[in-house]
Amino acid sequence: MDNEASVTDGLLRLTNWYNSATGHAFHTFPLDFSNPVISNTSSxxxxxxxxxxxxxxxxxxxxTSELISSDGLAFVLSSTKELFGASETPGYLGLVNSSTNGNWSNHLLAIELDTVxxxxFGDIDDNHIGVDVNSLISNAxxxxxxxxxxxxxxxxxxxxxEPMxxxxxxxxxxxxxxxTIAPYYLSSAKPxxxxxxxxxxxxxxxxNNAAYAGFSSATGAFASRHYILGSSFQLNGEAAELDYSALSFKTIQDELAQLVPPPSFTNSEDYKAILYAVLLxxxxxIAMVLSAITVKVLMKRMSKSKEAKMEWEREYGPPSFTYKDLLAATSGFKDKMLLGRGGFGSVFKGALPHSKQTIAVKLVSPESKQGMKEFIAEIAILGHLRHxxxxxxxxxxxxxxxxxxVYDYMPNGSLNCYLHTQHQNTTNLFWAQRFHIIKGIASGLFYLHEDWEQVIIHRDIKTSxxxxDSEMNARLGDFGLARSHDHGADAHTTRVAGTWGYIxxxxxxxxKATKATDMFAFGVLMMEVACGRRPIWMNTDNGEPLALGDWVLAAWQGGSITDAVDPRLDDYVEEEIELVLKLGLLCSHPSPNARPxxxxxxxxxQKDAxxxxxxxxxxxxxIGLVQDEMHDQHAMSCPTTVITDLSKGR
Known part of the structure; x- marks a missing residue:
């Protein structure tokens, strides 16, 4: 350790409450990078x-609504642990200075956690993670x-x-x-x-066949503290899991509790005297004049608000429930009633105080503009549908x-939970139930696409x-992204929406969302139900993403499409499961014109054709290759269009 670095209360503290300071902590001895266990393309x-x-x-x-830090910290592999030439100028993280930044002779790899x-350096924002090689200009x-x-x-x-x-x-x-990064409370559940x-x-x-492993940090204009609570390193293998029970969080929690926002005004006696004698x-x-103006403005706003409320109710109908009743039904929206939470709000279980009917209440986040759009879409579209x-x-x-x-409560939760949260050797869904669920979803989609007075494009079909319901009948929900148009007309959606793997x-x-894009998602969902696998998962052999369409297609090319079937199923009807898998592939055809x-x-x-x-x-x-490449490209460029599971709330 050097400069500000020290061990305090079981924590490695890289910097203290000082401006323009650095701290380094490296393992005492260099790691031997000279002897790979297997033959690699890299030495x-x-x-x-x-x-x-x-x-x-x-x-x-x-x-004062947020905490800020000047500079951050970095995990470092370096040919030397003596970084005395590192600049304390903000931005350099205690690694290099203006003259050495970018020199190939640095022999330095840093994973920066940057807060400025x-x-x-071409930083993308003030809260990012970067991979740096010999320079503070990140490679990515x-x-x-x-x-x-x-x-x-x-x-x-x-x-x-918050520890991460x-x-x-x-x-x-x-x-x-x-x-990879995640909140520490996920324990060892690495994303x-x-x-x-x-x-x-x-x-x-x-x-040099050897490198020092450690951490570096710096502060600039604002004082802050940088802590390492625990670490693990392994050559030619997986790093050992940390002992989470041994990590010390109390010191950090105490520091956060002691932080005091800066005062917004002075309390000096001289200031008070001037205030009373001259300014008061x-x-x-001025206050009297402003008060009169404020009253007039508020009255005008109240009038506009009343008009807006009347216009809202003329378009969408009067509210069906009082806030008081919903508050009582959900026990004040207590956590014990929480069913799930997502980007646009939380879903709670409740029981209406008079009828005792069990309901599900989605509390939409008022800060989310997208949440308001979904709120209106649900009322305007789902409020008129009956199926x-x-x-x-x-x-x-x-x-x-x-x-x-407010919705009907579905006591058996989401299909996603049954497919992906059960133990691999057991399942609560037999094939007959799965086939019944697939046909139920198809029936609901047929109603949306063909049988209602307008065409409804759901835009977010997925298992979650x-x-x-109580009889294991499938109910398609979450119409916050849905759009409608007249039969024979084109849809007017121009914004990509949906979930990675179903797009x-x-x-x-x-x-542009169409009935064919809904069909693509339904095709993926059919294969997911039959195979018990998510639409895209990481291949354990090479770490590359693998699409479900590829998996099923490979099984079919290998001679038996039923090799892709969920191994937990042992009661399926071969004719039915072949139909579902082949139909799933056809519905997820890369060409929309080829989809039925x-x-x-x-x-x-229904075996009528x-x-x-x-x-x-x-x-x-x-099919899977096109799906995978397009989804991966889209997820990188438009991460905000990926929507959460309803199992975690929307």
Missing amino acids: VPSFSTTFVFAIVGNYDFYD ENFE SKTAGYYTSDGEFHNLSLSSG QVWVDYDSKRTILNV HRPLLSVRYDLSSVLT PTALG RNLVQLLGYCRHKKQLLL NVLL APELARLG CMRLVMQYL HLPSDLDPNSLLN
Whole structure:
């Protein structure tokens, strides 16, 4: 350790409450990078490390609603642990200075956790993670956050003081460096999808067959503290899991509790004397004038608000529930009643106080503009639909800024939970139930596409939006992204929406949702129900994403499409499961013109029609490949269009 670095209360503290300071902490002896266990394309062996860190910032003088930090910290592999030439100038993280930045002779790899946007380094924002090689200009960087198993991106604030865990993995065979981050409370549940994945041969960086592993940090204009709570490192293998029970959080929690926002005014006696003697009479006069103006403005706003309320109710109907009743039904929206939480709000279970009817209440986040759009879409579309395979919207409520939607309660939860949260050796869904669920979803979609007075494009068909009632009947729900248009007319959607893995190639490319894009998602869902696998998952053999369409198609090309069936199923009817898998591939065909309409799908499932006789693997090649490439490209460029599972709330 050097400069500000020290060990305090079981924590490695890199910096203290000082401005323009640095701190380094390196393992005492260098690691031997000279002897890879296997023959690799890189002369540097694979390595894996994980660590838990916390950055305790201070209040912004101008905005006391958030903590800020000047500079951040970095995990470092360096040819030397003597970084005395490192600059304390903000932005350099205690690694290099203006004259050495970018020099190939640095032999330095850093994973930066940066809390300042330095324009001279091309930083993307003031809260990002970057991969740096010999320079503070990152080879790649991303806003700090993590992906859940369904592909949804969650932001993290690096300077919040909350402990977070980072994983850094280098695959020397493929020369790929992956960086992953998650909140520490997820324990060792490392996200499947890394935040950053960079192809770089580190043999050009770590050239001396040895490197020091450690951490570096710096502060600039604002004082802050940087902590490492625990770490683990392994060459040619997976880093050992941390002992979470041994990590010390009390010191950090105490520091956060002691932070005090800066005062917004002075309390000096001189100031008070001037105020009373000179300014107070003037201020009272101004206050009277302003009060009169304020009353007039408020009365005008109240009048406009009343008009807006009347206009709202004329268009969408009067509220069906009072806020008081919904508050009582959900026990005050207590956590014990929480069913799930998502980007646009939370869903609670409740029982109406008079009728005792069990309901589900979605409390839409008032700060979300997208949440308001979804709120209106649910009322305008789902409020008019009546079908046994659609979730029934019972009504809505508006209370001040609170937006609430009330649905029939589905006691058996989402289809996603049954497919993906059960133990691999057991399942609560037999094939007969799964086939019944598929036909139920198809029936609901047929109603939306063909049988209602307008065409409804759902735009977010997935297993977490399929709920199961008390008799295990499928109910398609969550119409917040749905759009309607007249029969024979074109849809007017131009914004990509949906969930990674279910998005049709033409939707990712053109942004236009149609009945065919819904069909693509339904095709993926059918295969998911039959195979018990998510639409896209990480291949354990090579770490690459694998699409469900590829998996099923490969099984068919291998001679038996039923090889892709969920191994937990042992009671399926072979004719039915072959129909579902082949129909799933056909519905997820890369060409929208090749996908069948919902009316024809219903005939196939009810065995009133037969699949095309010329349907074979060769006619369906590259379904998964196209799907995977387009989804991956879209998820990178438009992360905000990925929508969460209803199992976690919307």
